[in-house]
Amino acid sequence: MTAAIAIAMRTDKQEVSPLAIFANGQTIYSDGEKCDWAYRVAFGAVSLYRVLACGRRQIVSFHLAGEWFGIEQGRRRQFTAEAIGPTGILCANLAADQCSALLPAVLDALWSAREHQLVISRQSSHERVAAFLLEISERTQDKRRFDLPMPRADIADYLGLTIESVSRAITRLKCSNAIRLVGPRGVEILDRDRLRSFCD
Incomplete structure (x- = not known):
């Protein structure tokens, strides 16, 4: 977990955390990490990518201001999230009751975007x-x-x-x-x- 994300998180299970700022190219989370948090872009943009076996990077989606990302199937991240330019991120605890109503709509949007990319x-x-x-x-x-x-x-x-x-x-x-x-x-x-x- 990066220092910027740690600053943004709360332990009192609030629905959305304060703002965390990331520099261009800074990792928000990495492939293989636990899926404990969802994220919303306050400003800037985010790319989700995977490094293929051949070493080539495949970007699977871009997320712009106001859009959610970081909700994936399974308990571990399948992609790495990276800031594009100066980017502000809000965090939501996936275990918090307040977030449960958001999950179906966010999952549908994410998987629809990935299907469109294909x-x-x-x-x-x-x-x-x-x-x-x-x-x-x-x-x-x-x-x-x-x-x-x-x-x-x-x-x-x-x-x-x-x-x-x-x-x-x-x-x-x-x-x-x-x-x-x-x-x-x-x-x-x-x-x-x-x-x-x-x-x-």
């Missing part, structure tokens, strides 16, 4: 990137203009692509006037129907 991993590179941008846009407040908190290397690990393939796909979407790039990580969807057509 679907987009079967598509071509530009289809995967287009589907990814549409997915992120639906999870942000401004569905037309948003910033990607994760670098392209993380997007590549999530989609099962190389960084070069992600960059080429983004360039193709930009040249088709489906999207516009704003700064280093900003994306503006210019034509949602055209962007969606890349997923067909």
Whole structure:
């Protein structure tokens, strides 16, 4: 358990703990740890990943502000959670009675997101990137203009692509006037129907 998480936890079984701050790349929890706590992103973003037998990292999900993560089947973690940029985390004790009503909805959302990741991993590179941008846009407040908190290397690990393939796909979407790039990580969807057509 990291020091930051230890600071955030309470022993009085409150439903949600005070805020814990993590730096970019800091581990929130690791594969194999006990599943005693659920987490909610207050600000920033979190990636869940597993290191494959070949040594390659496979990101299975991203979690943005307001989203829960860390509820898994079994008593041990199957994935490692890592902060993307400065990230604030709230903790909830899975053993506390106050949290029990949250578990079915959170589990459904988590497993649905992982199933969706498996679907987009079967598509071509530009289809995967287009589907990814549409997915992120639906999870942000401004569905037309948003910033990607994760670098392209993380997007590549999530989609099962190389960084070069992600960059080429983004360039193709930009040249088709489906999207516009704003700064280093900003994306503006210019034509949602055209962007969606890349997923067909």
